[in-house]
Amino acid sequence: MLNLAERKKTYQIFSDLFRYPDQPSQAASAQSVADLSQLLHLDFPPELSQVPALREMEVAYTHLFVNSLGGTPAPPYGSVYLDAGNLLMGETSLKVEACYAAENLNLQGSDEPPDFLATELEFLYYLLDEEEAALAAGDTARQAELTNKQIVFFENYLSSWLPDFCERIAARSSDPFYLWIAEALQLFNRMEMALFEKVRKNSISELPTTS
Amino acid sequence: MANPKKQKMSRRKFLGISSCALTTAVVGSQVKVLKALAKSGDISEPVAAITKDVYTSCGMCVNKCGVIARVRDGVIHKLDPNPNFFPKSRGMLCARGNAGTKVVYDPDRLKYPLIRVGERGEGKWRRASWEEALDMVTNNMNQIAEKYNRASMMFASTEGTFSEHFFLQLAECYGTPNTLRHPTLCLSSNIQGFSATFGTNPTPDVKNADYIIMSGANRAEALMTPDSIDMIKTDGGGRRKLVYLDPRFTKTAAKADEWYPIKPGTDMAFILALINVIITEGLYDDDFIEENTVGFEQLAQHIKQYSPGWAATECDIPAKDIRRIAHEFANAAPSAVYYQGRRSSFFQNDTQMRRAMAILNAIVGAWDTKGGLLPNKKIALTKHDYLAPWYDDVPDRLDKGGVTYLSEKDGSWPVFRDRALAADPYPIKGMMVYKQNVLVSVPDRAKSLELMKQMDFICTIDITMSDTAWYSDVVLPEATYLERLDPPENLSGPVPVVAFRQPCVEAMFESKTNFWIMQQLAKRLGPEIAETFDFTMEEHIHHMLKKKPEIYDALFGKGVYYEDTEPEYGRLKGKRLRTRSGKIELYSEKYAKKGLDPLPVYKSPDKVPTNMYRLLVGRHAYFTHGTTANNALLHDLMPENTLWLAPSEARKLRLKNGQMVKVKSKVGEEKLKLEITEKIRPDSVYMAHGFGVLSKGLSNIAGVGGSDAALIESKYCPISGNCAMHETFVQITPA
């Protein structure tokens, strides 16, 4: 089971990996893969000992998530999976945006719909960061509130579509990098679900803060 | 060429750079590195909370119907017909119009500029910043100008977006004469034939006509407002009659009073026989002819050879029916029209066939009168004038002289493509495409692919990954019609209106309006060109409306501006027409001078070879050409196209309903499902247009159905340059 800091880091890594790759993120990706495999106890994939070149990552990302042969194989937007009609900007997209607004956050930094995967992961990262701060300040009420927010957001807007999303990647890609990331995300999704299930059963204080 | 550091600092990128300084500036005192999300002290209502009704114009086809977008929480929830008086679409919205929301929220829509990485057509793309993509486009344009000639760039454009004139303006300013528009895949022969007779291409007054003859124009399926609405019998209109000629039993046939499965390519024989009866039996409008036309004597002489008996053997319509229809038509006149409407052309003699139509309408006086042909009116808007740079060494259009009457702006697709493939007289090396799906809409796809292959550079501006986009080097995402402010457009007609578009929602992702893209390209092409685009859209609109500022309020207040509610009849009475003689030319002096037949001369279509069938194509009410078949709502209505074949022929070929068949023409081969139906002549087969696309980029239609463009040979009308869609014979075998 991951502790708070580890979860925060995992969210951050995933958020970065599901953004369109650029030079810095490509440079960091070797470390990201290594970190993820350590955090999630997932075998470090031998084929990724050499992380792909930026160009390869770009092509694979564009193919999978932007536009490509056979339609976008795995659109990284929640509403495509959660709402009727396989469309962008469904009801859940608006709800997701409301969640951000409730935390005084806006989408100034993104041209993507609110339920873009990387943004959702970033939001969870933010909540965990806040929780860490609350913990440091000894504000248990705030900490509990933040845990609850994570659970609500994760369960309502993320965890249920991730399996389908990851399966679509697996079905339509031969790119080892994103295949592995998808597998890792699936695993992390299950870990988080299990964790939240535990939290629900026990008290909030059970949420591991340290290893 | 991809240097990420050169990328434009978009808002996202700006925050994406994990520079603490930048990030902290945005997130305030927070140390955390947030990229998409930002913290600001002032969180106003999210943009998403807006609920409003927005007037705009539909962009699903070229018809421009009035639409009101119901925006709920910042999302377009529903498109409804404009409830205000809108003479052109009369408060309706078809299936495609209703499916428009899917276009905006389609996860397959183009989102970012894309640059090809692998081989052309291989499907390897990367995202690029606008900066990089635009630079790449103009660099290539400049290179082609340097290496070859400015005329070596071709610009192919769609119609009906309200913005294509900016695209054409860029072509002109860049210095190429080679712009290609849709008319030679559509109605250029129609315009040519009617203009040669009336000096203009008039509109039939379908709403008030007592007697309508339609040939080929399938108005119940190939929707054109308001004709599709008006052709339906209304209460109490007991005298109205619709005679419909089509080798297929279409939905229009189901609505018609009489349907004749005419032999394809013989419409002209039918029309000439009608003229023959009307003239020989003295059913024509003597006074009208005397006052308004020239060449009746020549016509009367010429028409003698075309008796109903003769026509009956040509077109498979009994002589007595031809005679009866001629009488009924003449009796109903002048409230009677032989409907030319708008449809693509099918045979190489299409211009002369249209002339015959025009002549028939003229001799019964169905001109500029209630229920006849009406000259179009326009509401004058101030034009945007610009001074295009002058280039000394730019040659004429590539297809110049290829056909008798070539439109300078539109060109002729088949002629142009043949010359481009032969580099005759100069090579074409660059291609800018604006929303025209060349590989689906231009006949003989193999040739189009060949053409694209020889290009040094191809850039496509579109909203989805069309086949043509797939074969391009740079793909630029345009904002959809519901996300744009488009200039007012003058929809001419008997009751002209001005329509416009305004953004119902903000453009998603990094899609941009065509106008913005043109501006950006112009900026990169140099100050002289940039100057012609140096205005904002708002300024442009105000400029266009400066003589009638009330239009502005009407557009924003009720989505439409009009001055009349009913057509004005007899408007051109006593006025000079825009023909050589100033009158209706039954005999065309102009054609005679050019060595063309001054009166329509009939020539039988080629016989269908044994064991072959004539391939017919057509449209239906669910898809617009090759552009909307991927729309999920519409896709459910018609997931694939089929090949229609008469039961008697299917028995002969031992084919079963629903089995896959191979359709083979001289230029291509397609596989699709067979549909055995009584609805078609035994000598022909039919397939709907818009299926069987090449790229799998459109997820819903990949590999389903067959493409007509792959099969149709590129024959064309030598007068107008229009494609002849029905002059291809195919063989059918089990697949």
Added chain:
Amino acid sequence: MKNKRFAIVLDTERCIDCKACTVACKAENDVPLGPNNYRNWVVASKLRGKYPNLGQSYTPSQCQHCSNAPCEHVCPTRATFTSSDGIVDVKEEKCIGCKYCQTACPYNARYYNEETGAIDKCTFCAQRIYAVPPRLPACVDTCPTKVRAFGDLNDPNSEVSLLLARNPSKVLKPAMGTNPHLFYLD
């Protein structure tokens, strides 16, 4: 809502089978994608006659909002009910998905909506007709040739009342005794 009896009058002669009504309805009512999911439809009749003398009719239809609705009678949990304005509707949370109403409806007007987890059907676009200002049901509003007219039968001056007063009309499957409120002009 009181003292209203909504109905639709159709002039099928005008129908060109363009399916604008079907798509408008799907878009308005968030009907899930899929060829079997729809609240209204157009039936293309069998081709009549032999080539070259052919005929075909197109009949748009939807829930008939019967006064004597079989679907309402058979619903074990009263999820299907008739409002005082004559609209037959479904309370989604009560629907158990037994599909008995689907077998009971003589018009095949109902389908199971996987998104809402309940039987779904035409509601005369209640959300539109009771909106301020009111709007016509999507299918009525969007129709190019205006096949349908919608209104209140209890208002003797409404378009539907006038149409029915002035023209002979029929209903589908009258022998079922369902007393439908979709009227087809002869």
Added chain:
Amino acid sequence: MSAFKNRPKLFVWMAILLLGMAAGAAGVIHVLIVGHAQSYNVTREIPWGLLIATYVFLVVSSTGLCLISSLGHVFGMKQFEFIGKRAILLAILTLLCGFGAIGMEINHPIRMGIYTILSPNFSSAIWWMGTLYGVYLMFLCAEFYFLMKGMHKGAFTMGVLGFTAAVSAHSNLGAVFGLLEARPFWHGSFLPIYFIVSALVSGCALIGMIVYFNHKKSGAPMPLKYADFMDTLGRLQILTLMTLVFFVVWKIIPGIYGHPPEKYEATMSMISGPFAFNFWFFEVLMGLVIPLCILFPKKTRTPTGVMFAGLSSTIGIFFMRYDLVIIGQLVSMREGTAELVNGLLQYTPSLSELGITIGAICTCLFLYTVAERLLPLDPEEH
């Protein structure tokens, strides 16, 4: 496992049942994961499929068992008394598995539990059917309890109540179909009566098999008393089968005579259309002709013969249920719709539906086999 040591046949039997149950479990899991829409081949036009047919088959069996066994402890026919426990037990199990099958067909079984109580609709035949079957189940359980405890009076009372509930519930199941005016193939008072008659056929058939295998398992030859019973049962079966023949004939004739709209097309799909094989081979040959041929001659009306006749008619009856449910929906509700094969709609069960059906039947048999081993089901000797 030692129980199987000397009983290889039992081992094979149990293995088959477990395999069938696994198929059912696979079907159930598939439905739970991907949902009804993706698992079942039922459509908008044919909303009721194989699972409804299975449900009908199982509850018909239950009703039949209850009715036939009541001959003994309700109507005092001594010969029938000894089968009481087994018949009631199997009646309970078939009913439960039937509920299981319909529970898988219904999208919201939990909502059903809540709203049939909070918001009952007394004009709904399904509501009555569900409620009466619920009551019937309670009576059956009570009856079984009393029988096991040897409390005859209680068993008698419960038997009477159970009999009443069975007849009411089952005729209501007939009414579920019969009250649908929209479906001419079903509509009318015929089905409630027909259902009761066919239940008797099912009951006889199943009791014949129970008695036969019950004695088969002990290996000992069947005592004369039981052989006598089998003969009686065989003759009773002739009576019920002949009645059923009568009903089948009179179902068909009005379906054809005068070509009643929709009913005719449906009936013809059974006579010579897509359901002809099901009808002639399974319903007529296996369900009626073969059993009658075995049962009529005294020579073949042996315990083995009666068992085979029962097996054959049970299989036939399963197809009768399936055909009844599907054929009733084959005719399109849209008048004059073009483009239908044979002018009829189509339905073929999906793998999930087949799996769940097999699973339901196997579960029922499995539970019975286990109970047979664990519970003292033999009658106390007087």
